[in-house]
Amino acid sequence: MDTRWAAGFSTSTDTRIDSVFSNGAKVAQFRHRQDTAQTFGGWSAGLVDHWTHRYSAGFSYLKDTYTDEPGILPPAQLPPDQTLASPFLRYELAQDNYEKVKNRD
16 A cells, blocks of 8 residues: 555467357357557655555556357358557556454355
8 A cells, every 4th residue: 555666567378269159059250369468657645644646657458359260160251360559558446444353154
């Protein structure tokens, strides 16, 4: 809560088989690959009167690609590949109002 600055980077790659359904029955499948990345830097005045105001700026990247999977019935039309990339600004407000408890149901 009292951190004055932060920076970070994350990335991931996911590949999976997505299904197309019609009336609850699987009618086709295709391969979906998703690449994501995000980097950011942020600052704060720290904890002031039990509140923290955080400001961040960064860049976000998302790429989706779709292909037929060999041996599996493909859909009539695959979704279009797309790449999204953009800068961002973020504001967070957090209150330091936690209670310590034991044996709580």
